[in-house]
Each structure stands twice: as C-alpha cells, then as structure tokens.
Amino acid sequence: MIVRYEPWGAWVKTETIPALVALDRDGVRALGLDGGRAWRAGADATPSPPIEVHLAVTSRCAAGCEGCYLDARPDGVEPPADEIERAFDALAKAGVFTVAFGGGEPTLRDDLGDLARAARARGLSPVVTTSGLGLGARKLEQLKSFAQVNVSYDGASEAYESVRGFDGAAAAESAIAKLSGTGVVVGVNVVLTRDTFERTKETIRRAASLGATEVQLLRYKPQGRARALDYLAKRLSPEQARGVGPLLRELAAEHEGRVRIRIDCALVPFLSADADLASRPEELARWGVLGCEAGDLLGATRVDGRVAPCSFTAPTELRVEDLAKGWADEAGFAPYRAYSAAPAEPCASCTLRKVCKGGCKVVSEYANGTIGPDPECPRVREHAAGAGEGRPSGA
Amino acid sequence: MSEETVRETTEPRELDVANVRAVRVGHGANCSSVGSVIDTLFLGAVVGGALLAAVCAAMKVEPVTVVGQTRDAEDAPHDGGDP
Numbered sequence: 129m130i131v132r133y134e135p136w137g138a139w140v141k142t143e144t145i146p147a148l149v150a151l152d153r154d155g156v157r158a159l160g161l162d163g164g165r166a167w168r169a170g171a172d173a174t175p176s177p178p179i180e181v182h183l184a185v186t187s188r189c190a191a192g193c194e195g196c197y198l199d200a201r202p203d204g205v206e207p208p209a210d211e212i213e214r215a216f217d218a219l220a221k222a223g224v225f226t227v228a229f230g231g232g233e234p235t236l237r238d239d240l241g242d243l244a245r246a247a248r249a250r251g252l253s254p255v256v257t258t259s260g261l262g263l264g265a266r267k268l269e270q271l272k273s274f275a276q277v278n279v280s281y282d283g284a285s286e287a288y289e290s291v292r293g294f295d296g297a298a299a300a301e302s303a304i305a306k307l308s309g310t311g312v313v314v315g316v317n318v319v320l321t322r323d324t325f326e327r328t329k330e331t332i333r334r335a336a337s338l339g340a341t342e343v344q345l346l347r348y349k350p351q352g353r354a355r356a357l358d359y360l361a362k363r364l365s366p367e368q369a370r371g372v373g374p375l376l377r378e379l380a381a382e383h384e385g386r387v388r389i390r391i392d393c394a395l396v397p398f399l400s401a402d403a404d405l406a407s408r409p410e411e412l413a414r415w416g417v418l419g420c421e422a423g424d425l426l427g428a429t430r431v432d433g434r435v436a437p438c439s440f441t442a443p444t445e446l447r448v449e450d451l452a453k454g455w456a457d458e459a460g461f462a463p464y465r466a467y468s469a470a471p472a473e474p475c476a477s478c479t480l481r482k483v484c485k486g487g488c489k490v491v492s493e494y495a496n497g498t499i500g501p502d503p504e505c506p507r508v509r510e511h512a513a514g515a516g517e518g519r520p521s522g523a
Numbered sequence: 524m525s526e527e528t529v530r531e532t533t534e535p536r537e538l539d540v541a542n543v544r545a546v547r548v549g550h551g552a553n554c555s556s557v558g559s560v561i562d563t564l565f566l567g568a569v570v571g572g573a574l575l576a577a578v579c580a581a582m583k584v585e586p587v588t589v590v591g592q593t594r595d596a597e598d599a600p601h602d603g604g605d606p
Contacts (some may be wrong), residue, residue: 155542223591230554255552416547
C-alpha cells in the first residue's frame, strides 16, 4: 500500500482491494507509522497536493463530439513520451495516487501501453477514458496495462447521438465487450443530459450486460464545444436534477453492488434535493464522496504541461514539473479554494456544504461570469426563487 | 516513486474501522471530473461494514511505501492527537 502523510493522518492507497483510505493519526500509528514533519508543521493551512490528476496525453481526436470539453480535433497536439514521463515524475514526487489519461483520444497514441507501464513504475495508478472507436487488437493490448478503462457510452444509438452528434454506440458497446472479454476492468462514462437521463437505467443495464463493472454518471458541463447556447437545452431540467437522488437509489437497488455506481463531482449539488441524502453528510463524507475538488484534491494537466484546477477550467501558470513545490501557492487556484472554503448562501447553510463545496464552479462561471452558487443546484434554484427562505438546510 | 521509503510489515497491526475517516472504493477512470462511488450509501450497514473491514484487513498486511512529504528519519516523536 502507498501512504501519504497529511496533517490529519494519512491517505492510504490499498492494492489488494483498490481503495483510497483517509486514516486518522491513531490509525496511522496503529500501522506502525508516524507522520513526523507532516503532523508537526501546522500544515493545516497549506493545501496538500492532489490525490488525482487528469493528464491530457493528446489533444488529437477524430470523433468530433459536439460537446467535447476540450475542443479536441484530428490535428491536435501529441506531447512526446519523455515529456509525459517527466510529468509522471512530478506527480510521483508530489504524492499523487491516480493519473487519469485523457485527451483527445488517448488510444490514438502508439505508445499508450508504454506510458501506462511508465506510470505504474513510478507508483501511480494509471486509468484511461476512451471513446472505444477503432479499438482493434493492438489498442486492446495497450489498454491491458491500465488499472481501469472507462468507455464513453451515453446509451443506445439515439441517446449516444443526442450527446455527441453521431451514433458511436455500436463501437462503444463493442469496446466494452472486448475489454471485458480480455480481463480489463472496464467501466462506462454516461453523460446525463435532458435526452439521456430518462434512459439511464436502460443504458446501465446494457453496459452491464456487456461486462462493465462500473458506471460513472457525469453532468453535462458548459466547456469547449459544449460552451454554446444549446447547453441550456441539453442540461438536465430542474425536475431531472431533483430526480438524481431517487435515480441513484433505484440503480443501487437494481444492481446491488454488481455494477458500481459513481457520480461525478458536479452531480453532488443535486443530492441536496434528496431529503434522505441531504440528512447524511457524514456518511457521504465517510464513503469518500467528493464534490468540487478543483485545485484541491484534483488537478488537471493540459497537453502543453500547464496545470488547471480541473479539466474544465482554464490552465494556470503552474507547470506540471513544478507541481510538488508550486501546488500550494499557485494563485490560479485561489478563487476555487476560497469559494469551496467559504461559499455564499445558500451553500453556506447547506448540510452538504463540506461534501459539495459549493457546486460546479465551471457552471457558475458560465452562468454568472464568476464563481458562486451553482445555479443549477435545486437548493440554489429554490433560494433564488425566494422559496428557500426558512427551509431546513439541505432540504 | 521518489522520496519514498519501503518496508515490509512483519508485525500484526491493531487498526479499527473507527480510524477510517473516509474510504474511496475503486480506481475510477474518468479523465474529466472526479468520481465517487455512491451506491454504497444505499446498500446497507452490513455491506458497508464488510467493505470497511476488508479494507482495514488489507492495510494490516500490505507492504508500505511512503510517498510525498516523507517523515524525516531524524524527526522527533509526533505531538499526538488528531487535528
């Protein structure tokens, strides 16, 4: 297992059961370990390095998805391998646990398997997202080097096309089956839009039948090519946003752990509409549910080596090779950290505040030109409409 | 990884699930936003308890590698207590 000391104890990454555990000081001592300097330095005020970094290994992609958050194109940039390996060195030095390969379409790189092994050699857990388009034997072999592979799959033909502008569902389904068949741990990324939301249960059943063992539900976000007027038509309706909690409950009951259900950070604010979940913030925290961790537990690196708070935000001046020494003080992270630490109402009084951290700042910046309460959060909507007055927090 | 120390654990360790502040299960593999397992919250205390116990059991036996800001070998004993 890999241990990274923190002022409160340590992050512990276990290998026999893939998990990342936040262990308190007594627990760390029980393992025969001592945080030493990290426990004495009054380091509470210093932001720790991220636990997970999303690394764009290419900005090339021929798929042309309408909503691509990076505006990836066929003539995009592919950094040389040695540059990416230097990025791995920097992530390892900082104590990052997981590196998520993205792009662009990572499988367009001929050296993808080598890069995954290079990440592993440095103690990092490499994972990757792919469209699954054109997944032949060679690419399949390369993907075996990853701890997990997620295929972008928004549902059967119409659902898929409604998100990406073309029907790549068959290719994605084929990729899921091939990956599963070769023993790769495979999950799917499902973007929730107004069109796909009602078909989510059907989509997950289909993915599970093909061998997917994990589903990550993603909120549609206004960035890249999705930062257009049709974002407003594609995003979840207010009623659907309120329905995320009940949907998750139904999915958990149906799949009973056989297919693991994940939500992305941007969906956490929608849980505020679920009275049961909103009353259980400690349990959410205990099970490691993370809201906006941009510039905190999460970072993202662009193909040019610049580090951003998350994949959807503009890059800062910090370069990945300087991550360990520059993460804490990079000014570009300050607005994200500041709002997460002290959000305005109605976030300030929300029971989920410490988990949610003020909702998706990419959405609030898109809607209002500044970081603030997530305007699509049901609780924020109620507050804005004046209906939030006097309501119990989180309800 | 750089700045690491590695050692094999040969002694049984006393670790309680109460020492676990949070656990994030699985790798996740999304490259654009951070994902969190959510269904554990609905699966009941038995499933959750078993998972926590399994993770604690793993921590008791797995070899240790320390990364990031490592403890200085000459550091004085810690000051104790949770923050």
